[in-house]
Amino acid sequence: MVETERRTTRQRRAVEAILGECEDFLSAQELHMRLRQQGDTIGLATVYRTLGTMAQDERVDMLRSEDGEARYRLCETDDHHHHLVCRECGHTVEIEGPAVESWADEVATEHGFTDVTHTLEVFGLCSGCA
Amino acid sequence: MVETERRTTRQRRAVEAILGECEDFLSAQELHMRLRQQGDTIGLATVYRTLGTMAQDERVDMLRSEDGEARYRLCETDDHHHHLVCRECGHTVEIEGPAVESWADEVATEHGFTDVTHTLEVFGLCSGCA
DNA sequence: CTCTCTGCAAAACATTTGCAGTCGG
DNA sequence: CCGACTGCAAATGTTTTGCAGAGAG
Numbered sequence: 001m002v003e004t005e006r007r008t009t010r011q012r013r014a015v016e017a018i019l020g021e022c023e024d025f026l027s028a029q030e031l032h033m034r035l036r037q038q039g040d041t042i043g044l045a046t047v048y049r050t051l052g053t054m055a056q057d058e059r060v061d062m063l064r065s066e067d068g069e070a071r072y073r074l075c076e077t078d079d080h081h082h083h084l085v086c087r088e089c090g091h092t093v094e095i096e097g098p099a100v101e102s103w104a105d106e107v108a109t110e111h112g113f114t115d116v117t118h119t120l121e122v123f124g125l126c127s128g129c130a
Numbered sequence: 131m132v133e134t135e136r137r138t139t140r141q142r143r144a145v146e147a148i149l150g151e152c153e154d155f156l157s158a159q160e161l162h163m164r165l166r167q168q169g170d171t172i173g174l175a176t177v178y179r180t181l182g183t184m185a186q187d188e189r190v191d192m193l194r195s196e197d198g199e200a201r202y203r204l205c206e207t208d209d210h211h212h213h214l215v216c217r218e219c220g221h222t223v224e225i226e227g228p229a230v231e232s233w234a235d236e237v238a239t240e241h242g243f244t245d246v247t248h249t250l251e252v253f254g255l256c257s258g259c260a
Numbered sequence: 261c262t263c264t265c266t267g268c269a270a271a272a273c274a275t276t277t278g279c280a281g282t283c284g285g
Numbered sequence: 286c287c288g289a290c291t292g293c294a295a296a297t298g299t300t301t302t303g304c305a306g307a308g309a310g
Binding site: 064066068069070084086087093095097098099100103104107108111112113114115116117118119120121122123124125126127130 | 194196198199200214216217223225227228229230233234237238241242243244245246247248249250251252253254255256257260
């Protein structure tokens with residue numbers, strides 16, 4: 001699995017800029033809309049491809065909203081962590097699950113599972129949206 | 131929110147039968163394919179609608195696979211619980227997250243969130259698929 | 261120059277919906 | 286009978302892909 005080269009293009013920079021100025025999780029569609037609104041011309045496919053490679057390179061966090069849509073956000077920390085996400089506006093707080101990590105691995109191993117990953121997201125209504 | 135009536139039809143019985151004989155999570159598509167294979171004629175839309183109402187009635191557990199597809203399984207227990215799911219074959223073990231539940235609520239409340247829900251799933255390769 | 265990246269339009273999927281006919285209770 | 290349920294086909298919405306041209310290094 002060789003890291004392929006990654007070029008710095010106008011479009012890539014634009015995507016990163018939007019992610020940089022937005023605290024919360026955005027879907028590819030929303031991100032694309034914002035770029036268009038501020039006058040950037042960029043293809044939707046490019047947004048998807050860019051977010052895809054950024055996720056691969058672990059430069060963004062990816063999670064799925066309750067209806068299965070993928071949403072992205074710049075990584076805040078390198079450590080593994082989870083999120084508290086507002087169902088309504090997408091506002092996000094980064095949280096840590098103290099024992100969850102080790103617990104998940106333990107239980108999985110116990111049942112003979114390997115190559116273990118886990119998802120843990122908390123959804124709710126933030127004070128602003130309630 | 132009044133519970134609407136729910137009729138017992140051939141199609142609904144067929145869906146329940148498949149779910150009953152399968153331990154693991156199935157997507158609507160897979161479920162539909164199985165029904166077709168065993169000679170049942172049933173519309174895909176009906177499968178979706180049936181699973182939807184069953185989820186509403188809390189007769190099935192629903193979770194999303196890593197690629198965002200919805201998967202369903204008959205509830206094993208009434209208690210809130212989580213799953214260890216094989217990424218490859220869908221084989222599932224029901225697990226309990228000891229402190230996770232209360233922890234999630236606590237953290238959310240702490241940040242002013244209300245109407246809190248959470249998702250926690252563990253994915254891996256089961257011994258058979260490794 | 262070379263090879264990755266981009267745009268666009270088409271394709272691929274999962275899922276939902278409108279509607280007329282069917283059938284459970 | 287009545288209204289919930291079904292099948293089908295069309296509509297939606299997200300995400301992927303093929304391909305020819307553009308541009309980063």
